[in-house]
Amino acid sequence: MEPSARREAHVPTPREIYQRLDRYVIGQEAAKRAVAIAAYNHLKRIEARRFGRPSLLKKANILLIGPTGSGKTHLARNLAEILSVPFTVADATEFTEAGYYGKDVEVMVSELLYRCNHSVEEAQRGIIFIDEVDKIARRTQGARNGAGARDIGGEGVQQALLKMLEGREVYVPLNLTQAWNKNDYVQVDTTDILFICAGTFSDLQDDGDEARPIGFQRDGGRPKPRRIDVKRLIDFGMLAEFLGRLPVMVQLEGLKEADLVRILTEPPDAITREYRELLQMDDIELKFSRPALREIARYAIDRGFGARGLRAIVEHVMADVMFEAPERMQKTVVVDDEFVRRRLSANAPVIVR
Numbered sequence: 001m002e003p004s005a006r007r008e009a010h011v012p013t014p015r016e017i018y019q020r021l022d023r024y025v026i027g028q029e030a031a032k033r034a035v036a037i038a039a040y041n042h043l044k045r046i047e048a049r050r051f052g053r054p055s056l057l058k059k060a061n062i063l064l065i066g067p068t069g070s071g072k073t074h075l076a077r078n079l080a081e082i083l084s085v086p087f088t089v090a091d092a093t094e095f096t097e098a099g100y101y102g103k104d105v106e107v108m109v110s111e112l113l114y115r116c117n118h119s120v121e122e123a124q125r126g127i128i129f130i131d132e133v134d135k136i137a138r139r140t141q142g143a144r145n146g147a148g149a150r151d152i153g154g155e156g157v158q159q160a161l162l163k164m165l166e167g168r169e170v171y172v173p174l175n176l177t178q179a180w181n182k183n184d185y186v187q188v189d190t191t192d193i194l195f196i197c198a199g200t201f202s203d204l205q206d207d208g209d210e211a212r213p214i215g216f217q218r219d220g221g222r223p224k225p226r227r228i229d230v231k232r233l234i235d236f237g238m239l240a241e242f243l244g245r246l247p248v249m250v251q252l253e254g255l256k257e258a259d260l261v262r263i264l265t266e267p268p269d270a271i272t273r274e275y276r277e278l279l280q281m282d283d284i285e286l287k288f289s290r291p292a293l294r295e296i297a298r299y300a301i302d303r304g305f306g307a308r309g310l311r312a313i314v315e316h317v318m319a320d321v322m323f324e325a326p327e328r329m330q331k332t333v334v335v336d337d338e339f340v341r342r343r344l345s346a347n348a349p350v351i352v353r
């Protein structure tokens with residue numbers, strides 16, 4: 001249901017934002033609701049400021065916590081689309097505190113500017129998604145874990161992000177390739193830029209389950225993610241000031257087989273729809289059996305890919321079909337579970353990007 005023209009002039013309500021998110025983001029009900037409310041408050045706040053009314057509303061920057069492939073980036077990207085604002089994704093591990101080797105955090109704002117043809121006004125209402133913030137945790141007495149560990153810098157990057165998160169005027173290079181040219185700097189106010197930070201915080205998600213017998217799942221088979229609160233995040237190495245600027249904290253759940261089957265089939269841009277359309281161009285009707293879809297979903301779950309692996313797996317399953325289909329005489333192709341198993345047990349591994 002599209003909003004009428006009259007409606008469009010208004011700020012969409014949390015329910016409207018939720019309903020539009022719901023078409024593309026499967027499951028994650030709590031996250032969709034929380035993000036819809038935060039986005040709504042954000043828009044109201046911008047509006048109040050635009051009309052010169054002082055507002056008590058604090059900026060509702062968001063922290064998304066959830067396993068790989070649970071839809072953190074997907075949720076943020078779709079939110080930006082719904083709000084019709086520019087959107088950029090940054091990786092926290094690529095940044096450094098000022099003066100060190102690496103990108104300065106202001107580069108994120110440059111990238112946002114680039115997404116909207118350097119319209120400062122547009123960029124100032126945009127969304128910046130900062131991924132992997134758990135990798136810039138402060139590390140005391142050596143590294144917490146091996147992968148991506150850094151001895152210095154993490155805390156410094158959190159510090160550097162503080163001023164952008166709370167809203168300040170920053171000077172950013174207009175042209176990313178010529179950051180040395182002072183004349184090309186432009187002033188951007190980050191007050192109304194919505195920051196969505198994300199991380200897996202996998203150490204925190206995993207522990208605490210020791211007491212639960214293996215295989216035992218509460219809640220009809222859906223294990224509840226362990227609640228992560230601010231105190232545990234501080235213990236993990238996040239600065240209290242940093243967390244204080246991310247007042248909306250949302251946990252995403254690990255997606256289950258049934259969720260992945262829905263992701264494969266339901267959203268308007270679902271992967272199986274895409275393949276159906278491709279083959280339709282050759283007058284071939286493509287069908288996936290339910291068990292085939294479950295087989296694909298299980299393959300992704302067993303390897304810990306979450307939804308992230310689905311596209312690569314389907315591409316792998318479909319490779320020969322796509323190669324041969326245009327020459328086939330038959331008008332219907334059915335992908336069943338037997339076919340999926342055969343394809344996925346073949347030697348070539350599925351490469352997940």
Ligand SMILES: Nc1ncnc2c1ncn2[C@@H]1O[C@H](COP(=O)(O)OP(=O)(O)O)[C@@H](O)[C@H]1O
Nearest residue numbers: 024025026068069070071072073074263307308
């Ligand atoms: N809840 C979801 N609903 C629909 N699609 C999803 C969902 N979660 C992930 N996806 C799909 O999987 C891809 C990878 O997910 P992503 O958002 O990058 O995961 P994360 O950022 O949590 O690691 C997305 O681009 C999207 O196509």
Ligand SMILES: [Mg+2]
Nearest residue numbers: 072073074131
């Ligand atoms: Mg991501």
